[in-house]
Amino acid sequence: MIARDPWQSFARHTPARIALGRTGASLPTEEVLRFSLAHAQARDAVHMPFDAERVESEIRALGFDTLRVESAAPARDVYLRRPDLGRRLSDESRARLAALDAPPADLAIVVADGLSAAAIHAQTAPFLAALKPWIEKEGWSVAPVALAAQARVALGDEVGELLKPRALVVLVGERPGLSSPDSLGLYLTLAPRVGRTDAERNCISNVRAEGLSHPLAAFKLVWHIREALRLGLTGVGLKDESDLLLVDGAPPAALPRPA
Amino acid sequence: MAFVHRIGARTHAFADLKDLMAKATPPRSGDMLAGIAAASAEENVAAKMCLAEVPLKTFLTEALIPYESDEVTRLILDEHDPVAFSPVSALTVGDFRDFLLSDQATPDVLAGLARGLTPEMVAAVSKLMRNQDLILVAKKCRVVTRFRNTIGLPGTMAVRLQPNHPTDDAAGVSATILDGLLYGCGDAVIGINPASDSLPVLDRLLKLMDEVIRRFDIPTQSCVLTHVTSSIELMNRGAPVDLVFQSIAGTEGANRSFGVDLKVLQEGYEAARALKRGTVGQNAMYFETGQGSALSAGAHHGVDQQTLEARAYAVARKFEPLLVNTVVGFIGPEYLYDGKQIIRAGLEDHFCGKLLGVPLGVDVCYTNHAEADQDDMDTLLTLLGAAGVTYVMGIPGADDVMLNYQSTSFHDALYVREVLGLKRAPEFEAWLERMGITDATGKLLPASGAHPLLGFVQEQAA
Numbered sequence: 001m002i003a004r005d006p007w008q009s010f011a012r013h014t015p016a017r018i019a020l021g022r023t024g025a026s027l028p029t030e031e032v033l034r035f036s037l038a039h040a041q042a043r044d045a046v047h048m049p050f051d052a053e054r055v056e057s058e059i060r061a062l063g064f065d066t067l068r069v070e071s072a073a074p075a076r077d078v079y080l081r082r083p084d085l086g087r088r089l090s091d092e093s094r095a096r097l098a099a100l101d102a103p104p105a106d107l108a109i110v111v112a113d114g115l116s117a118a119a120i121h122a123q124t125a126p127f128l129a130a131l132k133p134w135i136e137k138e139g140w141s142v143a144p145v146a147l148a149a150q151a152r153v154a155l156g157d158e159v160g161e162l163l164k165p166r167a168l169v170v171l172v173g174e175r176p177g178l179s180s181p182d183s184l185g186l187y188l189t190l191a192p193r194v195g196r197t198d199a200e201r202n203c204i205s206n207v208r209a210e211g212l213s214h215p216l217a218a219f220k221l222v223w224h225i226r227e228a229l230r231l232g233l234t235g236v237g238l239k240d241e242s243d244l245l246l247v248d249g250a251p252p253a254a255l256p257r258p259a
Numbered sequence: 260m261a262f263v264h265r266i267g268a269r270t271h272a273f274a275d276l277k278d279l280m281a282k283a284t285p286p287r288s289g290d291m292l293a294g295i296a297a298a299s300a301e302e303n304v305a306a307k308m309c310l311a312e313v314p315l316k317t318f319l320t321e322a323l324i325p326y327e328s329d330e331v332t333r334l335i336l337d338e339h340d341p342v343a344f345s346p347v348s349a350l351t352v353g354d355f356r357d358f359l360l361s362d363q364a365t366p367d368v369l370a371g372l373a374r375g376l377t378p379e380m381v382a383a384v385s386k387l388m389r390n391q392d393l394i395l396v397a398k399k400c401r402v403v404t405r406f407r408n409t410i411g412l413p414g415t416m417a418v419r420l421q422p423n424h425p426t427d428d429a430a431g432v433s434a435t436i437l438d439g440l441l442y443g444c445g446d447a448v449i450g451i452n453p454a455s456d457s458l459p460v461l462d463r464l465l466k467l468m469d470e471v472i473r474r475f476d477i478p479t480q481s482c483v484l485t486h487v488t489s490s491i492e493l494m495n496r497g498a499p500v501d502l503v504f505q506s507i508a509g510t511e512g513a514n515r516s517f518g519v520d521l522k523v524l525q526e527g528y529e530a531a532r533a534l535k536r537g538t539v540g541q542n543a544m545y546f547e548t549g550q551g552s553a554l555s556a557g558a559h560h561g562v563d564q565q566t567l568e569a570r571a572y573a574v575a576r577k578f579e580p581l582l583v584n585t586v587v588g589f590i591g592p593e594y595l596y597d598g599k600q601i602i603r604a605g606l607e608d609h610f611c612g613k614l615l616g617v618p619l620g621v622d623v624c625y626t627n628h629a630e631a632d633q634d635d636m637d638t639l640l641t642l643l644g645a646a647g648v649t650y651v652m653g654i655p656g657a658d659d660v661m662l663n664y665q666s667t668s669f670h671d672a673l674y675v676r677e678v679l680g681l682k683r684a685p686e687f688e689a690w691l692e693r694m695g696i697t698d699a700t701g702k703l704l705p706a707s708g709a710h711p712l713l714g715f716v717q718e719q720a721a
Contacts (some may be wrong), residue, residue: 014432
């Protein structure tokens with residue numbers, strides 16, 4: 001009854017659901033059920049709580065200082081309906097950051113749960129471990145890593161306004177997909193402050209072992225930070241040409257010295 | 260100007276036209292988020308009743324977003340065609356609904372009207388229409404565009420083959436292109452959302468698609484859905500760009516948040532047309548839109564999201580696009596909460612786009628944080644098929660492994676063709692038959708393991 005597709009061997013090239021076969025115009029029963037299960041699991045991932053304590057201790061073990069902040073969204077269901085609250089710090093967090101009065105660093109890092117705490121749990125520590133040697137090589141100073149709960153990308157702008165780094169990167173749990181419930185996104189903003197738009201950021205997405213690997217993502221981010229500081233901008237004016245430096249698909253040992 | 264409507268002893272007052280429009284909109288989470296939605300079910304209907312009495316002409320003198328401060332408003336009013344408008348210039352919004360549904364409003368009459376209508380007029384009348392009205396009128400609208408094939412002919416529906424891959428891998432992308440073509444999809448465009456913004460990667464994807472289209476002589480076009488400025492740069496470097504893509508919105512501020520304005524869109528449009536890569540026409544732009552983008556960008560001016568969406572179609576129509584689609588459920592539950600709201604919005608957007616003369620397709624989709632599932636998508640897809648949607652997306656198994664959302668699949672396209680008897684673009688339909696993929700009626704033939712397309716994937720994997 002089921003017409004199998006004779007190109008099933010190509011499925012090894014992509015996580016996409018190709019060569020599913022068909023019965024008439026429709027999906028075979030097995031595929032309909034497989035899809036339902038994936039959807040159920042992704043739905044559960046959206047609502048998983050952020051274990052900030054665990055992630056904080058992992059980041060500290062890498063040698064970063066940390067601090068904890070929350071957005072203005074009091075709970076997950078409110079957070080999902082009110083993205084505006086997820087982009088703002090709670091009054092308490094704002095006061096705490098304002099009182100820090102630390103010297104401005106070259107780089108600030110915000111870890112935001114976004115729409116997938118599962119992504120933050122799985123990717124943050126290995127990604128920062130890959131990033132750290134690059135930061136040391138470039139000699140950049142780094143502000144304490146801010147772990148932000150119920151937080152969206154633009155929350156970084158307010159953190160940036162208070163910490164005043166030259167550049168700020170937000171690590172955010174991306175919207176979970178059926179095949180990737182734990183994918184991390186990186187958003188870089190030069191001179192972050194409240195009111196920056198998405199056109200003023202650069203995004204590196206799909207950071208996870210099965211997507212853009214941690215070493216590659218770290219290299220790409222460092223390339224972007226270096227270019228952003230050199231050109232004085234992030235966003236649509238900064239075009240990604242980092243791939244030109246890859247050696248057989250792997251990052252080079254170091255970025256070329258500026259001319 | 261303020262508006263007032265009495266229901267029994269109660270008086271409902273609306274501060275101005277945009278307030279009236281927002282209160283008259285069918286309920287949705289984005290307008291609630293913006294704080295502009297009706298406060299009660301009765302207020303919602305009172306606003307509809309009041310809006311029904313507003314003359315269409317009012318929209319030409321009372322701009323919802325000031326002319327001085329917004330280039331989209333200037334585009335809409337400066338390019339309004341009073342001659343095309345004249346047949347309906349004396350009507351109210353309520354009369355306009357009656358007119359659109361009447362036998363007087365033939366496909367030719369509606370096509371002649373398009374340039375005389377503003378997005379605000381079209382959005383206003385949609386607020387008085389039920390889902391069946393949106394379907395019936397949209398079905399009468401005819402918008403035909405051409406590049407390497409003919410899209411939008413009556414009785415047809417095209418499909419965008421969307422071969423996204425999380426790392427833009429050549430073999431992975433090729434395998435999905437093959438899967439889609441052998442399932443009879445790809446007449447609207449083979450269009451990749453790249454994971455990377457890197458110009459060398461985009462260039463490689465463009466060359467890959469150009470190669471498959473040329474080698475197998477496929478009457479279709481390709482697109483890498485990257486920022487218009489990147490496409491311009493790629494064209495300057497000699498890359499094979501068929502369609503220039505850009506996300507657009509209905510206000511100057513929201514477009515700025517996408518990093519574009521009318522001037523840069525014009526540059527992209529001129530650069531693409533200058534390449535003359537089309538064979539049967541030169542509609543060379545591809546735009547995507549979606550309700551809620553202006554609010555998301557903090558540039559909504561207190562105007563409801565559905566009206567702003569219709570304004571995006573005025574931006575699109577200036578550049579004679581081959582394809583425009585509303586990515587209706589992509590933005591998330593804060594703008595369209597559940598299946599019911601997504602279905603309504605999809606039908607509204609399709610209606611508004613078609614009435615304005617734009618080749619509107621719909622990305623029938625949802626995200627995993629919305630209250631929706633495949634059943635809702637089946638419903639919307641079937642309704643849009645009945646409404647004569649220009650095209651829908653084709654994604655393997657409905658699961659986009661790069662953008663992390665669910666859309667419609669190659670199988671879904673086969674389903675809707677079978678149920679509603681919809682054909683593909685004629686040039687593409689003939690190609691499928693020539694390649695032994697379909698029979699003379701357009702039905703899939705049993706797939707062959709020796710099909711030459713399989714060899715292309717093997718080459719890319721080598």
